[in-house]
Each structure stands twice: as structure tokens, then as C-alpha cells.
Amino acid sequence: MTYQIIGTNAARIDAPGKVTGQTLYPGDIVYPNMLHMATLFAGRPHARILNIDTAAAEAAPGVVAVFTAKDVPVNEYGLQIKDQPVLCGPGSGKAGADIVRFVGDQVALVVAETEAQARAACKLIRIEWGDLPIVTDPEVAAPSLAGGLVAADPTRPVPIQLHPHCADNICYSYRIRKGDIEAGFREADVIVEAVYQTPVQEHAYLQPEAGVAYLDEAGRITVEVAGQWTHEDQKQIAHALGLPLDQVRVIYPAIGGAFGGREDMSVQITLALAAWRLAQRGIRRPVKTVWSREESIIGHGKRHAMKIWARWGARRDGMLTAAQVKVIADGGAYMYTSNKVLGNTTQTCTGPYEIPHVAVDTYAVYTNNVPGAAFRGFGGPQGHFAAESQMDRLAEALGMDPVEIRLKNVLTDEKLLTTGTPIPGGVGLTETIIAAARAAGWTQDEAGHWHRPANQQISKSANHESRTTQHATRRGIGFACGFKNVGFSLGYQENSYARIELRGGGEIAEAVVYFAGADCGQGNHTVLAQMAAEALGVPLARIKLITSDTALMGSSGSASASRLTYMAGNAVRGAAAKALAAWRNEERPAVGEFVYLAPKTTPLDPETGYGVPNFAYGYVAQVAFVAVDTETGQVRVERFISADDVGKAINPQQVIGQIEGGAVQALGYALQEHWQSREGRVLTDRLSTYLIPTALDVPDKLEAIIVEVPDPNGPFGARGMGEMPYLPAAAAVAAAVYDATGVRFDDFPLTPERVWRGLHGR
């Protein structure tokens, strides 16, 4: 199949506006006569609010209104369960809403003529606190889970219950039983066992939370905000305000990064609440808010910290026989999407392999930490760190090349997942592994065995160092691979809306595409336009996009789960087919509206984990070349290779951008980003204390390899890919550090001090 527009490096449609500074992000929007809102955050991890006195704040200069819990009609929200108050405090009638459960809980909103006045008045609000015991360790919050790879003991008493609806503080759990785990270990010639710990990570998107709310010309509460799913934001707002859906409108202007961190609500409900309550008082003025970086860091969820116990067995020939895994995820104060994140960890903690005997138990636990949330990879990076580190250990124990042991065990078409059902076809894992290995210098001999690159290939940049550091430097190479679902899963009927209007006379002069999916900076609207142009057979320049406004279109679903290209492409193709039929029917404009429904999935059986969790997957294999300064503990990734099976690269340049960005973000996670908190208080609430990679921290050589094994149901064969370059990177780096130094690191980030302590036994 040859394409005209698919597969070309079409220029980003959002580039001119962003490069010239004309594009407005939510924090840039200014309306005449606008008011400003500041948010009072709890600032303490666990306490009951006995009383809130807003009199002084209300009397402060410029203050128009102060809102607290009693002003919220239905004081609850949450994407999965509604366990979080919009505003914490007494008087809302919602059980437990008078308690703050983490430092970023929101307590009051102050609306004033200027931002400075609003912020100043926030400090005048007097709160009477009744402090409660703080629990930050999931194994303390849920003592039944303590003790590693043993059965849970529900008889152990819970120190303090954090939510009225959850007696044991375990907010979700999964269980997989495939085959007979004990038999699997009996078949094994080697068994490797370890305990892994993965850290919290902050999304650190460029644009902190911000937005503007007002009543539109139709009287709808309208919020312009950066999120990931317009129609879900609309639902969450309508629920909390007790309004019908059509009374709420959500519009996304430009979005300054998201990475999953904008899936859950931040300013959406509070802005809508303020504009709506003001209107009820006869004040119809737009209300704007912009969170500071510190507020952004404490105020939205983070990547879940997890502790993972793993015991795996393999035969002498390298075939896996058994994998027993237990995971405890720190869910933090509220559910957010912990249940779904944990589902992904459950499926990825045994790696992209067919394993005959599997026992997996996973738990997400409430604590008084900042909530665990969606973050690129969505539980996959944690699962892969354990799985791929186990594979590295097994390769070593068996004296087998790490590429070879993977190729022996990886999932291929028709093989069974741990959930007992076959993986959907078009599995490109073997191809990515071979592509990454060959690029790194691996060779295969005539007998079919794989051999790692010779040492001089790993060490070739040694001449860049000064003589004084040369003798302290050790180099190593690490390999890891991975897979993850594309699209929402576990029984959710995936769907995505698109509408196309064709205008013109004899030929199509303009094609207007209505699509609600969010372009968070990943380039989705560009590939959407490319796919629409291809499907319609018109030049790209004739495509006009109207996007991300709940008043103008149906739901296209979330910009998450690597789903948007896949879902949007299928939606747009369906709409294009209908619009072209109408065009041939001489209708003008010719309109095609289509909701794509993806293949069905099922929830997992609660006892065995049996089910069809997903309808599509993406695949990746990576190689890290590191240099370790053994005296300082500094780890430098000199070269990094990521081979990604994307099915079909709709826009190869954007695919490479996603691979490079994902890899750098994952290397930050692996090496640098060091989230620290004490007793629920965040110690790293600025970008001067929470450091992310700089341009100079990017590997000297970062090689993106596009592999194209078509997905049977993906548009033009494309599969999702945004998260995949993230998945195995930390494991590849840890394996490379081990290769270099002979010391295993089962927790990270691999900061210089952690590595130094490991190497020197401190």
C-alpha cells in the first residue's frame, strides 16, 4: 500500500503559532474585566478541619468572594471513584470531606480583582486544625501486606483508616494465577529473587495548571483549561456542581505538556465553581487562575512509587518456567487512576514473555502522600523495571546472552499472556529486539547464538576524558525490552468520535475535521490531519481542524494510553468514508460523523486474572551504554538506542520526537529525578530541588529506530507508541551499570550518591 501523506514528515500544524509566540496557553489568556482566583492548599498531610474563618479574607482589599466546602453542591470527584473532596472542610454534607489527606488538598478559593490580592487574602483565612496521625508507608498503612512473597494476613490491625469506604486502606488489588507456580519452580534449573523499589516521579510539564472560566453566550459554565480529555472534565465538573452535562462546556487551548498528569482534575472544577457561584451573585466576570510551580508540584498526582518482590525460574536452556511477583503501589491520598495503573503493572511485571506458571498479587494502598497518578507508561515502567532486571539476573545465572534469553521467551503472535488469552496479532517484539541488538553491535553466530558487542565498541569514547578520571571510569552495556497496551482496557468499550464536513463544488475545497482529542504537544493534531487527508484523498492544506470543545463535537476520548493516533485514525477513516459517500451523493456540505468502537476487552477474573485485557499493544527494545565514575558515583549514558514497533509511522519525524522525548524523560527517572518527602511533606517542590534532565544530560548519541510491523486493526497499520520508549529504560540503565561495576541496583534513581554508596558499601 502506498500512501501520499501518511509516512511523510509533514510540518507540525501548531508550529508557526508556537514558534512566533501567537499561540495562547491557558495561563496566557486574558479577558476584559477578568477576576483572579487563588487556591488555599492544606499544607498538611492529615488533619480534620474543625473550623474555617474567612471573614478577614473576605474583608481584604479587592476580594470579591471566598468559597469553601459548603459552597460545593456535590463535594466529590475522581476519575475512577469519587473519593476526593473538591474543597476539604466542614459543611458540605459529604462524609469525610472535612479531612485533608495530603498536603495538596484544596481548602478554599479566593476570588479578587488581582492575583496578588487573591493570594494575599488566602493567607488571612484562619483554619482550626485537628491533626491526625500521618501514615506514609504503604506497608504500615496496610499491615496485612507486609512480609514479601507471602499470603496477605488480614488479621493484622490497621493503624488508621484513611477513607470511610475502605477499612483496610487497600484501594485496589489484582490476582493472577496461571498454571501451577510450585510446579514451575520445580521445573526450574535456576531461580532468581530480588526486591525492587521504584521512585515517585513528577511530570514537570512546562505549563503549570491554569485556566479561565466564564459563562458563554448560551449561559453555559465554560472552562478553558489544559487537560487530556475534554468530555471527562465536563463530566467531573457537572457532577460536582450538580448540573446537567449540557450546562458545562470545556475547551482546550494549547496544552503545555501533560504526560498523564492532566488526566485528573486540578483547576477544572474549582474554576467552574467560582464562575458559577459568582454568576449566582450577579457577578458575570471571567475568573482566571494560574498555579505556581510549587502548587503544581504538590497539587497534582505523581508516578506511583512501588515495591516489587519477584521470584522467577528458568530451565538451563533459557526457557522461563515460573514467575511469582508481588507489588505494593503507594496510591497516596486518593484513588485517582490507581486501579488502572495497578492493572498495567499487574500485566507488565512479568515482562513481555510467555511464562507457563505465574502467580501475581498486586495492591494499591492509600497513604497520606501526594496521590499516585497516571504518568507516561501508566504502571508499565515499574513493572518492567522488575521484570527486565529479573531477566538480566537470569541471563547471568544461566551464562546466556541477555538478547538470546529474551528472544527465546518473548511473546509472538498467538502466544498466551499471563491472563490466559492470546496476545492480539501483529506482535513486533522480536523485530524490535533484533533491531536494537544489531544497532548496538550484537551479532548472531551460525549456530544461532547471540553475542554482545566487543568491549572496544562500548569504550570508544574514552578519549574524551581527562587523565585524572580515566582510571576511575567503568563502562557497561544493558539491554531491556517491553510492551504495553494501546487504548483503554479491561472491559471499557473504547470509542472515539470524529466528524468531517466536506465543502466545495466539483472538487473538495475544504475538509473540516471535528475532533475532541487533546494535542498535549505530542503532535496528535498534525497526524490527525495527515490521516484525514489520506483518507479523503485531498492535500493536507485543505484540512481544517476544529478541536477540543465539548460544545461542538462528541467525545474522542483521552490523550492517554498511547491511544490517540490509533483511535483518532480509525474514527477519522470512518468519518471520511461516510463524508465521501455523502459527497458522491451530491450533498453539500457532505457530512460524515463516526464513532469508532475498538475490539472488546474484558475485566480480569478476580481469582485467576483470566481475561482479554487489551485489544492492541506497542513494543520496544532498548540498549544503554553507560560510563560510571566509580569514585563519584556519576553515571553518564553515552549512547542510547530505542527500537520501537509503531506499526506504521504516520509522521516519522514526530515518532522520532516521541522516542527521543520518552527516552530522555525515562533516563531522568532512572538517574536524576529524586523526589523526596518527609512525613507527607514534599521537600522537592521546586525545579531547583527536583531536577530534571538538561540538554547536556541527554545521551551523546540517542538513536531512534522505527520498526513497522502492522497492527491488524490500527489505522494504516499504526499502533500507539507514545509511552513505549519509556518502559524499559530504567532497567536497561541498571543492567548497564551492573555490567560496568558488578554491583546490582534494585532501586533508583541512580543518583551519584546512591551509586557511590552501592559501590563502596556505605
Place this chain on the structure above:
Amino acid sequence: MQPFDYLIPGDHAEASALLAAGNGRVRPFMGGTDLLIRTRGGFVRPQAVVDLKGLPGMKEIRPGDDGWLIIGAACTMNQVAMHPLVQARYDLLVQACNSVASYQLRNRATIGGNCCNASPAADTAPALYCLEAVAEIYGPQGIRRIPIAQFFVGPGKTALRSGEFLTSLHLPPSPQDARGVFNKLGRTKMGDISVVSVAVYRRSGRLADPTAPATGEWRIALGAVGPTPLRAAEAEAALMQDTSPAGIRVAAALAAAAARPIDDIRASAAYRRAMVAVLARRGIEAVLADLSAARAQLPAAGGAS
């Protein structure tokens, strides 16, 4: 950010009077790279800032008497690092200036501001300590000069009294055969504040004649491992006796022993102390290597034809 007045003084005396009358609520202002961030964060709430950059000499680098070099306090990091007179004799200071933050920030941040913030991690401080810079201060009583090591008093605290401000840094002559190396550890490759830094400086005195007895001085200064930058005097003295590999290790250990680090979110005290030894040893080795290379290039001074 709280609003504040921006004042441009006509002369040194007016600047001093404004600062004195402000009683701490009027802040001296140069590059503003720290002051504005701290003001925005609410850590300081100035009523006014007094922009000292325009006062005579504040942005000048000029030779003083007897081979000294005078650097105006409001000279930017890039200005200092690129100045031919600094590059010719004070490479150690060039290295330190170039390690501060990013290029863009170095266009704003000043060497005087770096000192006046009095952060123990100030990147130019270990170099200035090694060079034994003298701080010139203007105040109600006129001009006074104190050694840089007396200028830093504690974290965020300087020897400046009410109405005083730093006008310049005076660098003593640095002989042609002096060599210095600045090493720092940060958490990112660019822009991070030092976790540990060590400057090593050697006024050799025997570049021309390697057979002459050891003369001159070794100086070692440490950053981010105490309430102020520190000199490691015992390590310096040990190097005068012995620069063999074993002697270097002894000196590095003495430098580590001189450190008074604390635990904070960037690193533990134990790691910092251990890194002082590593950076000191590497600095000494690099200086010796540099001197040895310089000797090799000498036109056979006093040697064979």
C-alpha cells in the same frame, strides 16, 4: 510578587544612604538573578531595590597597582570569564565563572552578587579564596578592604554593615607559573548549584627551575561543605612537603577532614566529605599535570642547548 520601588542612585554616597535608611527593607540590586526569585517567592520583601550597576567602576575590570587586578562587583560572570586580563592570569576564576548556571544566566549574574548572597555553594568563592581576593567595601565610613575569607561570615551572611555595599574584588598578582583547577559536582550537567566544589591553586615559584626547592604555595578551597567556603590549610601545608601520589592522597584526606558538611536534600554529609577528597585529589593531579606540561614547553630555560 510584592511591588517595590526601583532606585538608581546618583553616586556611592547616595546609594549608601538609601541602603542605610532602608534598614534591611532596601536591597542592593545587581544582576537580580537571586533577588528577584527570592522576592517572587516571598522570602524577601524589599520596599525598594537600589541598582548599583551604574555607579562608577562597578562594571569595570582594570589593572590596579603592582600587578593587581580590580574587578567591579557588578561585572557579569561572562564578562569576567571572557576578559583578557582575567584569562591571562586567573584561569581558575574563569573556570569557576563558567560553571555557574547557564550561559544566559551568566549574562545577568554578577561576581559581586555571587559573593553578597554568601551561599556556601557560591561557585566563584573557592576560586576567590584560593586567589586570596580582597573585597573593597563602600560605606558610611568610606572605603574599607577585607580579605574575601572575612567577607563570608555564614550562610547568607556577609561582613557588610548597614549602608555598606561591595564595590569590587581585588586580585593579587598571579604569577605566570600559577595554575588552578576548579571541580564541582552538580546533579545535572548544566546549571545546578554545587553539591561539592573544590578549587586547587598552585603558585609554583619553580616553573623555570624544577630543581629549585619547593617554593610558593599550594592553596585549596572548598565549597558547599560548611557554613562558608573554607580553606583546607593542613592539606595545603602537606602538599608543600610531598606531592608524590601518596602525598596527594594524604592531602586529599586532610582536605576532606577540613570539610564541615551537612545533610540536605542534595546530598548527605558523608557523601560530600568523601567527594571533597576525590575532587581535591583530581584537582591536585590536574594542576601537577598542567605544570608539568607547561615545563615541557619552556624553551629549555637554563638547560641543555
